[in-house]
Amino acid sequence: MRVWYFSENAYPYLPNGLDNLRVTLPNRLYDPKIGAALYSRYFDEWQLADEEGLDLMCNEHHQTAINLNPAAPLVMAVLARITKRARLLVLGNPIANRRDPVRVAEEMAMIDNYSRGRLEVGFVRGVPYEISAANANPMRTMDRLWEAHDLIVKAWTTHDAPFNWEGRYFQHRQVNVWPRPYQEPHPPVWITSITPSSMARIAEHGYTTATFLTGVGPTKTGFDAYRQRRHELDLPMAEDRLAYSGIVYVGDTDQEGFDGARKIMWVITHNLAALQFKIPPGYAPARARLQVMRGKAGLLHGLDTSIEALVDQGIAFAGNPDTVYRQIERHYRAVGGYGHLLMLGQSGFLEHDETEKGIRRFARDVYPRLKGLGTEPVREAQTAR
Protein backbone atom coordinates (compact mmCIF):
# COMPACT_ATOMS: atom_id res chain seq x y z
CA MET A 1 0.00 0.00 0.00
CA ARG A 2 1.17 3.52 -0.83
CA VAL A 3 0.20 6.42 1.38
CA TRP A 4 -0.35 9.97 0.20
CA TYR A 5 -0.41 12.77 2.76
CA PHE A 6 -2.67 15.76 2.31
CA SER A 7 -4.06 18.68 4.23
CA GLU A 8 -7.35 20.38 3.47
CA ASN A 9 -5.51 23.71 4.01
CA ALA A 10 -8.35 25.03 6.10
CA TYR A 11 -8.78 28.54 7.44
CA PRO A 12 -10.40 27.69 10.77
CA TYR A 13 -10.10 31.04 12.56
CA LEU A 14 -13.73 32.00 12.13
CA PRO A 15 -16.45 33.41 14.37
CA ASN A 16 -18.47 30.85 16.29
CA GLY A 17 -21.94 29.84 15.21
CA LEU A 18 -21.58 30.05 11.43
CA ASP A 19 -24.07 27.79 9.68
CA ASN A 20 -22.53 27.99 6.23
CA LEU A 21 -18.86 27.83 5.16
CA ARG A 22 -19.46 27.29 1.45
CA VAL A 23 -20.05 29.62 -1.51
CA THR A 24 -21.37 32.71 0.29
CA LEU A 25 -19.08 33.11 3.32
CA PRO A 26 -17.80 36.73 3.09
CA ASN A 27 -14.05 36.88 2.60
CA ARG A 28 -13.76 39.80 5.00
CA LEU A 29 -13.49 36.94 7.52
CA TYR A 30 -10.17 36.02 5.89
CA ASP A 31 -7.16 37.86 7.31
CA PRO A 32 -4.39 37.77 4.67
CA LYS A 33 -1.64 37.86 7.31
CA ILE A 34 -3.03 34.78 9.03
CA GLY A 35 -3.76 33.12 5.69
CA ALA A 36 -0.27 33.73 4.31
CA ALA A 37 1.25 32.18 7.43
CA LEU A 38 -1.03 29.18 7.04
CA TYR A 39 -0.03 28.65 3.41
CA SER A 40 3.62 28.73 4.42
CA ARG A 41 3.03 26.31 7.27
CA TYR A 42 1.06 23.87 5.15
CA PHE A 43 3.88 23.76 2.59
CA ASP A 44 6.32 22.99 5.42
CA GLU A 45 4.14 20.06 6.45
CA TRP A 46 3.98 18.67 2.93
CA GLN A 47 7.78 18.97 2.79
CA LEU A 48 8.11 17.03 6.01
CA ALA A 49 5.84 14.31 4.67
CA ASP A 50 8.07 14.11 1.59
CA GLU A 51 11.17 13.80 3.78
CA GLU A 52 9.46 11.08 5.82
CA GLY A 53 8.81 9.00 2.71
CA LEU A 54 5.14 9.70 2.04
CA ASP A 55 3.71 10.65 -1.31
CA LEU A 56 1.75 13.90 -1.52
CA MET A 57 -1.71 14.87 -2.60
CA CYS A 58 -3.56 18.16 -2.86
CA ASN A 59 -7.14 18.99 -3.71
CA GLU A 60 -9.05 22.06 -4.84
CA HIS A 61 -12.09 23.85 -3.46
CA HIS A 62 -13.54 27.28 -4.15
CA GLN A 63 -15.16 30.03 -2.11
CA THR A 64 -14.78 28.35 1.25
CA ALA A 65 -12.78 28.45 4.46
CA ILE A 66 -12.80 24.64 4.49
CA ASN A 67 -9.99 24.69 1.96
CA LEU A 68 -7.79 27.58 0.79
CA ASN A 69 -6.75 25.99 -2.50
CA PRO A 70 -8.92 27.22 -5.37
CA ALA A 71 -6.13 26.28 -7.80
CA ALA A 72 -4.55 22.88 -7.11
CA PRO A 73 -2.03 23.28 -9.98
CA LEU A 74 -0.47 26.27 -8.20
CA VAL A 75 0.00 24.23 -5.03
CA MET A 76 1.52 21.35 -6.96
CA ALA A 77 3.80 23.64 -8.95
CA VAL A 78 5.31 24.81 -5.66
CA LEU A 79 5.54 21.27 -4.28
CA ALA A 80 7.26 20.13 -7.45
CA ARG A 81 10.09 22.56 -6.65
CA ILE A 82 10.35 22.17 -2.87
CA THR A 83 10.14 18.37 -2.69
CA LYS A 84 12.64 15.88 -4.02
CA ARG A 85 11.23 12.41 -3.84
CA ALA A 86 7.46 12.11 -3.39
CA ARG A 87 5.04 11.43 -6.17
CA LEU A 88 2.62 14.31 -6.50
CA LEU A 89 -1.11 13.73 -6.93
CA VAL A 90 -3.49 16.48 -7.96
CA LEU A 91 -6.91 15.14 -6.92
CA GLY A 92 -8.07 16.78 -8.65
CA ASN A 93 -8.71 18.97 -11.59
CA PRO A 94 -12.45 19.76 -11.68
CA ILE A 95 -12.69 19.35 -15.43
CA ALA A 96 -16.50 19.27 -15.60
CA ASN A 97 -16.33 22.84 -14.32
CA ARG A 98 -13.22 24.21 -16.08
CA ARG A 99 -13.93 25.98 -19.32
CA ASP A 100 -10.69 25.17 -21.10
CA PRO A 101 -9.43 21.58 -20.89
CA VAL A 102 -6.39 22.42 -23.04
CA ARG A 103 -5.22 24.79 -20.33
CA VAL A 104 -5.53 21.93 -17.83
CA ALA A 105 -3.40 19.75 -20.12
CA GLU A 106 -0.77 22.50 -20.25
CA GLU A 107 -0.74 23.06 -16.49
CA MET A 108 -0.31 19.36 -15.78
CA ALA A 109 2.40 18.99 -18.40
CA MET A 110 4.33 21.86 -16.82
CA ILE A 111 4.19 20.31 -13.34
CA ASP A 112 5.19 16.94 -14.76
CA ASN A 113 8.29 18.63 -16.18
CA TYR A 114 9.01 20.68 -13.05
CA SER A 115 8.97 17.45 -11.04
CA ARG A 116 10.73 15.33 -13.67
CA GLY A 117 7.86 12.91 -13.95
CA ARG A 118 6.58 12.70 -10.40
CA LEU A 119 3.06 13.93 -11.21
CA GLU A 120 -0.16 11.91 -11.07
CA VAL A 121 -3.20 13.68 -12.52
CA GLY A 122 -6.63 13.35 -10.96
CA PHE A 123 -9.85 14.41 -12.63
CA VAL A 124 -12.91 15.07 -10.50
CA ARG A 125 -16.49 16.14 -11.01
CA GLY A 126 -16.17 18.27 -7.88
CA VAL A 127 -18.40 18.39 -4.83
CA PRO A 128 -21.83 19.98 -5.36
CA TYR A 129 -20.92 23.27 -3.65
CA GLU A 130 -18.43 23.84 -6.46
CA ILE A 131 -21.20 24.21 -9.02
CA SER A 132 -22.17 27.78 -8.16
CA ALA A 133 -18.60 28.84 -7.38
CA ALA A 134 -17.51 27.57 -10.81
CA ASN A 135 -20.66 28.88 -12.51
CA ALA A 136 -20.96 25.43 -14.08
CA ASN A 137 -24.29 24.05 -15.21
CA PRO A 138 -25.22 21.32 -12.70
CA MET A 139 -26.69 19.17 -15.47
CA ARG A 140 -24.67 16.71 -17.58
CA THR A 141 -21.50 17.13 -15.54
CA MET A 142 -20.29 13.59 -16.23
CA ASP A 143 -20.67 14.10 -19.98
CA ARG A 144 -18.51 17.22 -19.73
CA LEU A 145 -15.96 15.45 -17.53
CA TRP A 146 -15.44 12.64 -20.01
CA GLU A 147 -15.25 14.89 -23.05
CA ALA A 148 -12.73 17.13 -21.27
CA HIS A 149 -10.76 14.00 -20.33
CA ASP A 150 -10.72 12.83 -23.93
CA LEU A 151 -9.42 16.19 -25.11
CA ILE A 152 -6.74 16.42 -22.40
CA VAL A 153 -5.39 12.91 -23.08
CA LYS A 154 -5.33 13.59 -26.80
CA ALA A 155 -3.50 16.89 -26.18
CA TRP A 156 -0.90 15.06 -24.07
CA THR A 157 -0.36 12.28 -26.57
CA THR A 158 -0.39 14.14 -29.88
CA HIS A 159 3.17 15.04 -30.88
CA ASP A 160 3.37 15.53 -34.61
CA ALA A 161 0.93 18.26 -35.50
CA PRO A 162 -1.84 20.39 -34.09
CA PHE A 163 -5.33 18.95 -34.06
CA ASN A 164 -8.75 20.55 -33.87
CA TRP A 165 -11.51 19.69 -31.44
CA GLU A 166 -15.15 20.32 -32.20
CA GLY A 167 -16.96 18.41 -29.49
CA ARG A 168 -20.33 18.58 -27.83
CA TYR A 169 -19.10 20.77 -24.97
CA PHE A 170 -15.64 21.99 -25.96
CA GLN A 171 -14.15 23.52 -29.08
CA HIS A 172 -10.49 24.27 -29.63
CA ARG A 173 -8.36 25.00 -32.66
CA GLN A 174 -4.70 24.17 -33.27
CA VAL A 175 -4.22 22.12 -30.11
CA ASN A 176 -0.50 21.60 -29.72
CA VAL A 177 0.63 21.76 -26.10
CA TRP A 178 4.12 22.84 -25.13
CA PRO A 179 5.61 21.37 -23.05
CA ARG A 180 4.51 17.80 -23.56
CA PRO A 181 4.34 15.68 -20.40
CA TYR A 182 7.60 14.34 -18.97
CA GLN A 183 6.14 10.85 -18.49
CA GLU A 184 5.26 8.60 -21.42
CA PRO A 185 2.65 8.43 -22.70
CA HIS A 186 1.30 10.73 -19.99
CA PRO A 187 1.13 10.94 -16.17
CA PRO A 188 -0.97 8.25 -14.47
CA VAL A 189 -4.63 9.26 -14.36
CA TRP A 190 -6.97 9.10 -11.39
CA ILE A 191 -10.72 9.74 -11.41
CA THR A 192 -12.75 9.93 -8.21
CA SER A 193 -16.08 8.19 -8.04
CA ILE A 194 -18.52 6.41 -5.81
CA THR A 195 -21.39 5.30 -8.04
CA PRO A 196 -21.12 1.85 -9.63
CA SER A 197 -21.82 3.19 -13.14
CA SER A 198 -18.96 5.68 -12.96
CA MET A 199 -16.70 3.03 -11.44
CA ALA A 200 -17.30 0.76 -14.41
CA ARG A 201 -16.23 3.39 -16.92
CA ILE A 202 -13.11 4.27 -14.94
CA ALA A 203 -12.29 0.55 -14.72
CA GLU A 204 -12.51 0.23 -18.49
CA HIS A 205 -9.65 2.72 -18.78
CA GLY A 206 -7.67 1.14 -15.96
CA TYR A 207 -7.42 4.47 -14.17
CA THR A 208 -7.00 4.63 -10.42
CA THR A 209 -10.19 5.59 -8.64
CA ALA A 210 -10.58 7.08 -5.19
CA THR A 211 -13.35 7.58 -2.69
CA PHE A 212 -13.29 9.94 0.29
CA LEU A 213 -14.57 9.28 3.80
CA THR A 214 -17.05 6.67 2.62
CA GLY A 215 -16.46 4.15 5.39
CA VAL A 216 -17.05 0.50 4.63
CA GLY A 217 -20.37 -0.09 2.84
CA PRO A 218 -20.30 2.48 0.04
CA THR A 219 -16.57 1.97 -0.45
CA LYS A 220 -16.98 -1.75 -0.93
CA THR A 221 -19.91 -1.29 -3.29
CA GLY A 222 -17.86 1.11 -5.40
CA PHE A 223 -14.68 -0.96 -5.39
CA ASP A 224 -16.67 -4.12 -6.19
CA ALA A 225 -18.14 -2.39 -9.23
CA TYR A 226 -14.62 -1.51 -10.41
CA ARG A 227 -13.31 -5.06 -9.85
CA GLN A 228 -16.41 -6.55 -11.47
CA ARG A 229 -15.99 -4.47 -14.63
CA ARG A 230 -12.31 -5.48 -14.93
CA HIS A 231 -13.36 -9.08 -14.52
CA GLU A 232 -16.11 -8.80 -17.14
CA LEU A 233 -13.62 -7.40 -19.62
CA ASP A 234 -11.09 -10.08 -18.74
CA LEU A 235 -8.59 -7.40 -17.80
CA PRO A 236 -6.02 -7.72 -15.01
CA MET A 237 -6.94 -6.22 -11.67
CA ALA A 238 -4.45 -4.72 -9.26
CA GLU A 239 -5.09 -3.10 -5.93
CA ASP A 240 -3.12 -0.03 -6.95
CA ARG A 241 -6.15 1.01 -9.01
CA LEU A 242 -8.19 1.60 -5.85
CA ALA A 243 -7.65 4.38 -3.31
CA TYR A 244 -9.40 5.28 -0.10
CA SER A 245 -9.19 8.50 1.85
CA GLY A 246 -9.69 8.69 5.60
CA ILE A 247 -8.68 10.88 8.51
CA VAL A 248 -5.42 9.59 9.99
CA TYR A 249 -3.70 10.64 13.20
CA VAL A 250 -1.11 8.62 15.07
CA GLY A 251 0.04 9.53 18.57
CA ASP A 252 2.18 7.89 21.23
CA THR A 253 -1.00 6.68 22.88
CA ASP A 254 -4.51 5.92 21.75
CA GLN A 255 -5.64 9.00 23.65
CA GLU A 256 -3.22 11.23 21.79
CA GLY A 257 -4.22 9.70 18.47
CA PHE A 258 -7.90 10.24 19.12
CA ASP A 259 -7.29 13.83 20.25
CA GLY A 260 -5.46 14.62 17.04
CA ALA A 261 -8.06 12.98 14.81
CA ARG A 262 -10.79 14.83 16.66
CA LYS A 263 -9.17 18.11 15.59
CA ILE A 264 -8.89 16.98 11.95
CA MET A 265 -12.58 16.03 12.10
CA TRP A 266 -13.31 19.79 11.99
CA VAL A 267 -13.39 19.39 8.21
CA ILE A 268 -16.43 17.13 8.53
CA THR A 269 -18.32 18.96 11.26
CA HIS A 270 -17.77 22.36 9.64
CA ASN A 271 -18.59 21.33 6.09
CA LEU A 272 -21.79 23.35 6.24
CA ALA A 273 -23.63 24.66 3.21
CA ALA A 274 -27.05 26.04 2.41
CA LEU A 275 -29.43 23.46 0.94
CA GLN A 276 -29.46 25.01 -2.54
CA PHE A 277 -25.67 24.69 -2.76
CA LYS A 278 -25.51 21.32 -1.06
CA ILE A 279 -27.63 19.62 -3.69
CA PRO A 280 -28.17 21.64 -6.89
CA PRO A 281 -30.69 20.25 -9.41
CA GLY A 282 -29.15 17.62 -11.65
CA TYR A 283 -26.04 16.96 -9.59
CA ALA A 284 -27.60 13.79 -8.18
CA PRO A 285 -30.64 11.77 -9.30
CA ALA A 286 -33.98 13.28 -8.25
CA ARG A 287 -34.62 10.48 -5.78
CA ALA A 288 -31.34 11.07 -3.97
CA ARG A 289 -31.89 14.83 -4.00
CA LEU A 290 -35.36 14.39 -2.53
CA GLN A 291 -33.95 12.46 0.40
CA VAL A 292 -31.51 15.28 1.10
CA MET A 293 -34.23 17.94 0.80
CA ARG A 294 -36.39 16.01 3.20
CA GLY A 295 -33.54 15.76 5.67
CA LYS A 296 -33.33 11.99 5.29
CA ALA A 297 -29.90 11.89 3.69
CA GLY A 298 -26.89 14.08 3.11
CA LEU A 299 -23.35 14.57 4.17
CA LEU A 300 -23.84 14.65 7.93
CA HIS A 301 -27.20 12.94 8.04
CA GLY A 302 -27.38 10.37 10.77
CA LEU A 303 -23.59 10.42 11.11
CA ASP A 304 -22.41 10.10 14.67
CA THR A 305 -19.51 12.53 14.50
CA SER A 306 -17.79 11.40 17.64
CA ILE A 307 -14.29 10.31 16.74
CA GLU A 308 -15.01 6.89 18.22
CA ALA A 309 -17.91 6.44 15.79
CA LEU A 310 -15.86 7.65 12.83
CA VAL A 311 -13.15 5.14 13.71
CA ASP A 312 -15.75 2.36 14.00
CA GLN A 313 -17.01 3.21 10.52
CA GLY A 314 -13.59 3.32 8.92
CA ILE A 315 -13.82 7.05 8.22
CA ALA A 316 -11.01 7.85 10.65
CA PHE A 317 -7.95 5.88 11.73
CA ALA A 318 -6.65 7.07 15.10
CA GLY A 319 -4.65 5.90 18.07
CA ASN A 320 -1.18 4.61 18.79
CA PRO A 321 0.76 3.02 15.91
CA ASP A 322 -0.46 -0.54 16.60
CA THR A 323 -4.05 0.58 16.91
CA VAL A 324 -3.95 2.55 13.68
CA TYR A 325 -2.33 -0.29 11.78
CA ARG A 326 -5.04 -2.68 12.96
CA GLN A 327 -7.82 -0.21 12.05
CA ILE A 328 -6.48 0.27 8.54
CA GLU A 329 -5.95 -3.43 8.04
CA ARG A 330 -9.50 -4.12 9.21
CA HIS A 331 -10.90 -1.54 6.80
CA TYR A 332 -8.70 -2.81 3.98
CA ARG A 333 -10.07 -6.33 4.45
CA ALA A 334 -13.67 -5.18 4.93
CA VAL A 335 -13.80 -3.44 1.54
CA GLY A 336 -11.89 -6.10 -0.37
CA GLY A 337 -8.52 -4.36 -0.48
CA TYR A 338 -7.01 -1.24 -2.01
CA GLY A 339 -3.57 -0.03 -2.95
CA HIS A 340 -3.54 3.61 -1.84
CA LEU A 341 -4.44 5.36 1.37
CA LEU A 342 -5.02 9.09 1.02
CA MET A 343 -4.14 10.31 4.47
CA LEU A 344 -6.06 13.38 5.61
CA GLY A 345 -3.50 14.25 8.25
CA GLN A 346 -4.25 17.89 8.96
CA SER A 347 -7.26 20.14 9.16
CA GLY A 348 -9.01 22.52 11.50
CA PHE A 349 -7.09 23.47 14.61
CA LEU A 350 -4.48 20.71 14.47
CA GLU A 351 -1.39 22.80 15.17
CA HIS A 352 1.92 22.63 13.34
CA ASP A 353 3.79 20.64 15.99
CA GLU A 354 0.89 18.21 16.31
CA THR A 355 0.74 17.79 12.55
CA GLU A 356 4.47 17.12 12.35
CA LYS A 357 4.28 14.58 15.11
CA GLY A 358 1.36 12.78 13.45
CA ILE A 359 3.20 12.62 10.13
CA ARG A 360 6.42 11.31 11.70
CA ARG A 361 4.69 8.77 13.89
CA PHE A 362 2.67 7.45 10.97
CA ALA A 363 5.58 7.39 8.54
CA ARG A 364 7.97 5.68 10.93
CA ASP A 365 5.74 3.35 12.93
CA VAL A 366 2.76 2.48 10.74
CA TYR A 367 3.72 2.94 7.10
CA PRO A 368 6.47 0.29 7.02
CA ARG A 369 3.94 -2.34 8.05
CA LEU A 370 1.30 -1.11 5.59
CA LYS A 371 3.75 -1.53 2.72
CA GLY A 372 3.41 -5.26 3.18
CA LEU A 373 -0.35 -5.09 2.93
CA GLY A 374 -1.92 -6.01 -0.34
CA THR A 375 -0.83 -7.19 -3.71
CA GLU A 376 2.15 -5.95 -5.65
CA PRO A 377 1.31 -2.93 -7.76
CA VAL A 378 1.04 -3.81 -11.41
CA ARG A 379 1.50 -0.74 -13.52
CA GLU A 380 -0.08 -2.10 -16.64
CA ALA A 381 -0.83 0.43 -19.29
CA GLN A 382 -3.81 2.69 -18.86
CA THR A 383 -5.83 2.94 -21.99
CA ALA A 384 -7.55 5.99 -23.33
CA ARG A 385 -10.47 4.28 -24.94
Add this chain to the structure above:
Amino acid sequence: MQVSLPGLDDVALDLSESGTGPPIVVLHGIEKLGTEPPLHALLARGGRVIAPAHPGFGGSLLPAWIDSIDDLSYLYLDLLDWLDLNDVILVGSSMGGWIAAEMAVKCCRRLSHLVLVSPFGIKVGDRETRDVPDIFALSPDEVSRLIWHDRARAPDIASLPDDAAEQLLRHQEAAALFLWEPYMHNPKLQRRLHRISVPTLVLRGEFDGLVSEANARAYCAGIPGASYAMLAGAGHVPEYERPADLAAHILGFAGLG
Protein backbone atom coordinates in the same frame (compact mmCIF):
# COMPACT_ATOMS: atom_id res chain seq x y z
CA MET B 1 -50.86 11.81 -24.98
CA GLN B 2 -47.24 11.33 -25.98
CA VAL B 3 -46.37 12.32 -29.55
CA SER B 4 -43.21 12.01 -31.61
CA LEU B 5 -42.39 14.48 -34.35
CA PRO B 6 -41.33 13.24 -37.78
CA GLY B 7 -37.58 13.40 -38.13
CA LEU B 8 -37.19 13.92 -34.39
CA ASP B 9 -37.53 10.34 -33.26
CA ASP B 10 -35.91 10.85 -29.87
CA VAL B 11 -38.40 13.58 -29.02
CA ALA B 12 -41.50 12.35 -27.22
CA LEU B 13 -43.74 15.21 -26.16
CA ASP B 14 -46.38 14.88 -23.48
CA LEU B 15 -49.22 16.84 -25.10
CA SER B 16 -52.58 17.67 -23.56
CA GLU B 17 -55.40 18.76 -25.81
CA SER B 18 -58.95 19.96 -25.13
CA GLY B 19 -61.72 21.99 -26.78
CA THR B 20 -62.40 22.84 -30.39
CA GLY B 21 -62.03 25.95 -32.48
CA PRO B 22 -59.12 28.31 -33.03
CA PRO B 23 -55.86 26.73 -31.83
CA ILE B 24 -54.50 28.07 -28.55
CA VAL B 25 -51.02 26.73 -27.86
CA VAL B 26 -50.02 27.12 -24.21
CA LEU B 27 -46.37 26.90 -23.12
CA HIS B 28 -45.92 26.44 -19.38
CA GLY B 29 -43.45 28.07 -17.02
CA ILE B 30 -40.87 26.82 -14.53
CA GLU B 31 -43.60 25.94 -12.05
CA LYS B 32 -45.56 23.05 -13.53
CA LEU B 33 -47.61 21.06 -11.08
CA GLY B 34 -48.72 17.47 -11.48
CA THR B 35 -52.29 18.47 -12.19
CA GLU B 36 -53.57 20.29 -15.27
CA PRO B 37 -53.77 24.03 -14.53
CA PRO B 38 -57.40 25.27 -14.43
CA LEU B 39 -56.43 27.77 -17.11
CA HIS B 40 -56.60 25.09 -19.82
CA ALA B 41 -60.28 24.25 -19.25
CA LEU B 42 -61.14 27.94 -19.16
CA LEU B 43 -59.33 28.59 -22.45
CA ALA B 44 -60.96 25.52 -24.02
CA ARG B 45 -64.26 27.40 -23.89
CA GLY B 46 -62.87 29.63 -26.63
CA GLY B 47 -60.75 27.30 -28.73
CA ARG B 48 -58.68 24.15 -29.11
CA VAL B 49 -56.08 24.15 -26.36
CA ILE B 50 -52.81 22.35 -27.09
CA ALA B 51 -50.38 22.28 -24.17
CA PRO B 52 -47.09 20.39 -24.45
CA ALA B 53 -44.89 19.63 -21.46
CA HIS B 54 -41.39 20.85 -22.29
CA PRO B 55 -38.71 18.16 -22.64
CA GLY B 56 -37.76 17.13 -19.12
CA PHE B 57 -41.13 18.22 -17.73
CA GLY B 58 -44.22 16.06 -17.14
CA GLY B 59 -44.12 12.99 -19.36
CA SER B 60 -41.87 14.53 -22.02
CA LEU B 61 -38.47 12.97 -22.55
CA LEU B 62 -35.30 15.06 -22.51
CA PRO B 63 -33.07 13.95 -25.39
CA ALA B 64 -29.33 14.48 -25.02
CA TRP B 65 -29.16 17.01 -27.86
CA ILE B 66 -31.67 19.42 -26.34
CA ASP B 67 -30.20 21.94 -23.93
CA SER B 68 -31.45 25.43 -24.72
CA ILE B 69 -34.50 27.65 -25.05
CA ASP B 70 -33.47 28.03 -28.69
CA ASP B 71 -33.84 24.25 -29.15
CA LEU B 72 -37.31 24.37 -27.60
CA SER B 73 -38.39 27.26 -29.84
CA TYR B 74 -37.48 25.28 -32.97
CA LEU B 75 -39.11 22.17 -31.53
CA TYR B 76 -42.42 23.98 -31.10
CA LEU B 77 -42.21 25.65 -34.51
CA ASP B 78 -41.86 22.10 -35.84
CA LEU B 79 -44.87 21.09 -33.75
CA LEU B 80 -46.99 23.86 -35.30
CA ASP B 81 -45.92 22.66 -38.76
CA TRP B 82 -46.55 19.02 -37.95
CA LEU B 83 -50.03 19.73 -36.57
CA ASP B 84 -50.53 22.15 -39.49
CA LEU B 85 -51.92 24.79 -37.18
CA ASN B 86 -52.76 28.21 -38.57
CA ASP B 87 -53.85 31.45 -36.87
CA VAL B 88 -52.47 30.15 -33.61
CA ILE B 89 -52.96 32.07 -30.39
CA LEU B 90 -49.59 31.42 -28.78
CA VAL B 91 -49.55 31.80 -25.01
CA GLY B 92 -46.38 31.41 -22.97
CA SER B 93 -45.69 32.14 -19.36
CA SER B 94 -42.42 32.38 -17.48
CA MET B 95 -39.87 30.21 -19.37
CA GLY B 96 -42.72 29.36 -21.76
CA GLY B 97 -43.01 33.08 -22.50
CA TRP B 98 -39.35 33.14 -23.39
CA ILE B 99 -39.83 30.16 -25.71
CA ALA B 100 -42.87 31.83 -27.33
CA ALA B 101 -40.93 35.05 -27.91
CA GLU B 102 -38.04 33.12 -29.46
CA MET B 103 -40.52 31.37 -31.76
CA ALA B 104 -42.16 34.62 -32.78
CA VAL B 105 -38.89 36.41 -33.63
CA LYS B 106 -38.04 33.47 -35.88
CA CYS B 107 -41.37 33.07 -37.64
CA CYS B 108 -44.88 34.46 -37.10
CA ARG B 109 -46.34 32.77 -40.17
CA ARG B 110 -48.61 30.41 -38.24
CA LEU B 111 -49.50 32.87 -35.47
CA SER B 112 -52.43 35.22 -35.08
CA HIS B 113 -51.80 36.47 -31.54
CA LEU B 114 -49.01 36.28 -29.00
CA VAL B 115 -49.56 36.48 -25.25
CA LEU B 116 -46.52 36.62 -22.98
CA VAL B 117 -47.22 36.15 -19.29
CA SER B 118 -44.36 37.19 -16.98
CA PRO B 119 -41.90 36.08 -19.64
CA PHE B 120 -38.20 35.50 -19.02
CA GLY B 121 -35.80 36.15 -21.86
CA ILE B 122 -34.48 39.70 -21.88
CA LYS B 123 -32.12 41.62 -19.63
CA VAL B 124 -32.51 45.34 -19.09
CA GLY B 125 -30.52 45.92 -15.88
CA ASP B 126 -26.79 46.56 -15.59
CA ARG B 127 -24.19 43.80 -15.56
CA GLU B 128 -24.02 43.62 -11.79
CA THR B 129 -27.77 43.47 -11.21
CA ARG B 130 -29.66 40.33 -12.11
CA ASP B 131 -33.03 41.10 -13.72
CA VAL B 132 -34.36 37.85 -12.24
CA PRO B 133 -33.39 36.75 -8.70
CA ASP B 134 -31.12 33.69 -8.90
CA ILE B 135 -33.41 30.77 -8.10
CA PHE B 136 -30.34 28.50 -8.02
CA ALA B 137 -28.78 30.51 -5.19
CA LEU B 138 -31.88 30.81 -3.00
CA SER B 139 -33.46 28.38 -0.58
CA PRO B 140 -36.48 26.42 -1.80
CA ASP B 141 -38.63 28.47 0.55
CA GLU B 142 -37.32 31.77 -0.78
CA VAL B 143 -37.92 30.64 -4.38
CA SER B 144 -41.45 29.62 -3.52
CA ARG B 145 -42.11 33.06 -2.05
CA LEU B 146 -40.95 34.75 -5.25
CA ILE B 147 -43.14 32.55 -7.44
CA TRP B 148 -46.33 32.30 -5.42
CA HIS B 149 -48.41 35.17 -4.09
CA ASP B 150 -50.83 32.70 -2.55
CA ARG B 151 -48.40 30.43 -0.69
CA ALA B 152 -51.25 28.11 0.30
CA ARG B 153 -51.36 26.89 -3.30
CA ALA B 154 -47.62 26.32 -3.62
CA PRO B 155 -46.46 22.72 -3.81
CA ASP B 156 -44.79 21.44 -0.67
CA ILE B 157 -41.99 19.00 -1.38
CA ALA B 158 -42.06 17.90 2.23
CA SER B 159 -45.63 16.63 2.13
CA LEU B 160 -46.00 15.41 -1.47
CA PRO B 161 -45.82 11.67 -2.18
CA ASP B 162 -42.35 10.60 -3.34
CA ASP B 163 -43.25 10.21 -7.01
CA ALA B 164 -44.92 13.61 -7.24
CA ALA B 165 -42.06 15.29 -5.37
CA GLU B 166 -39.47 13.65 -7.60
CA GLN B 167 -41.35 14.83 -10.66
CA LEU B 168 -41.09 18.43 -9.44
CA LEU B 169 -37.38 17.97 -8.80
CA ARG B 170 -36.94 16.68 -12.36
CA HIS B 171 -38.61 19.88 -13.55
CA GLN B 172 -35.99 21.83 -11.62
CA GLU B 173 -33.28 19.83 -13.37
CA ALA B 174 -34.64 20.69 -16.80
CA ALA B 175 -35.03 24.33 -15.74
CA ALA B 176 -31.38 24.39 -14.66
CA LEU B 177 -30.30 22.97 -18.01
CA PHE B 178 -32.21 25.62 -19.97
CA LEU B 179 -31.91 28.66 -17.72
CA TRP B 180 -28.49 28.49 -16.03
CA GLU B 181 -26.38 30.68 -18.27
CA PRO B 182 -26.85 33.33 -19.54
CA TYR B 183 -29.23 33.31 -16.63
CA MET B 184 -32.88 33.60 -17.68
CA HIS B 185 -32.12 35.56 -20.83
CA ASN B 186 -30.76 35.56 -24.34
CA PRO B 187 -28.55 38.64 -24.78
CA LYS B 188 -29.66 38.85 -28.42
CA LEU B 189 -33.42 38.59 -27.92
CA GLN B 190 -34.26 42.18 -27.06
CA ARG B 191 -32.83 43.41 -30.37
CA ARG B 192 -34.88 40.83 -32.25
CA LEU B 193 -38.26 41.62 -30.69
CA HIS B 194 -39.05 44.10 -33.48
CA ARG B 195 -39.48 41.11 -35.80
CA ILE B 196 -42.68 40.07 -34.01
CA SER B 197 -45.44 40.99 -36.44
CA VAL B 198 -48.60 39.74 -34.73
CA PRO B 199 -50.69 41.50 -32.08
CA THR B 200 -48.99 40.92 -28.75
CA LEU B 201 -50.10 41.26 -25.16
CA VAL B 202 -47.62 41.26 -22.30
CA LEU B 203 -49.07 40.39 -18.90
CA ARG B 204 -47.43 40.34 -15.50
CA GLY B 205 -48.70 39.20 -12.13
CA GLU B 206 -48.96 42.10 -9.72
CA PHE B 207 -46.80 40.34 -7.13
CA ASP B 208 -44.43 38.47 -9.45
CA GLY B 209 -41.16 38.12 -7.55
CA LEU B 210 -39.15 36.91 -10.54
CA VAL B 211 -40.06 39.15 -13.48
CA SER B 212 -40.03 42.81 -12.54
CA GLU B 213 -42.45 45.36 -13.93
CA ALA B 214 -39.52 47.20 -15.53
CA ASN B 215 -38.45 44.03 -17.33
CA ALA B 216 -41.97 43.18 -18.49
CA ARG B 217 -42.57 46.74 -19.70
CA ALA B 218 -39.26 46.70 -21.60
CA TYR B 219 -40.37 43.46 -23.26
CA CYS B 220 -43.61 45.15 -24.28
CA ALA B 221 -41.83 48.27 -25.53
CA GLY B 222 -39.61 46.16 -27.77
CA ILE B 223 -42.51 44.54 -29.62
CA PRO B 224 -44.21 46.78 -32.21
CA GLY B 225 -47.73 47.71 -31.10
CA ALA B 226 -47.73 45.42 -28.06
CA SER B 227 -49.97 46.21 -25.13
CA TYR B 228 -49.38 45.65 -21.44
CA ALA B 229 -51.62 44.68 -18.57
CA MET B 230 -51.22 43.80 -14.94
CA LEU B 231 -52.92 40.78 -13.38
CA ALA B 232 -54.12 41.78 -9.94
CA GLY B 233 -53.56 39.42 -7.06
CA ALA B 234 -51.18 37.08 -8.90
CA GLY B 235 -47.52 36.22 -8.45
CA HIS B 236 -45.36 34.54 -11.12
CA VAL B 237 -48.00 31.86 -11.73
CA PRO B 238 -51.34 33.49 -12.65
CA GLU B 239 -52.30 30.26 -14.48
CA TYR B 240 -52.71 28.74 -11.02
CA GLU B 241 -53.51 31.80 -8.91
CA ARG B 242 -55.82 33.87 -11.17
CA PRO B 243 -56.81 31.49 -13.98
CA ALA B 244 -60.18 33.13 -14.70
CA ASP B 245 -58.68 36.61 -15.01
CA LEU B 246 -55.86 35.30 -17.15
CA ALA B 247 -58.22 33.35 -19.43
CA ALA B 248 -60.46 36.42 -19.79
CA HIS B 249 -57.45 38.54 -20.80
CA ILE B 250 -56.27 35.96 -23.36
CA LEU B 251 -59.65 35.21 -24.91
CA GLY B 252 -60.61 38.89 -24.94
CA PHE B 253 -57.35 39.87 -26.61
CA ALA B 254 -57.82 37.17 -29.25
CA GLY B 255 -61.42 38.20 -29.91
CA LEU B 256 -62.81 34.95 -28.50
CA GLY B 257 -64.22 36.34 -25.25
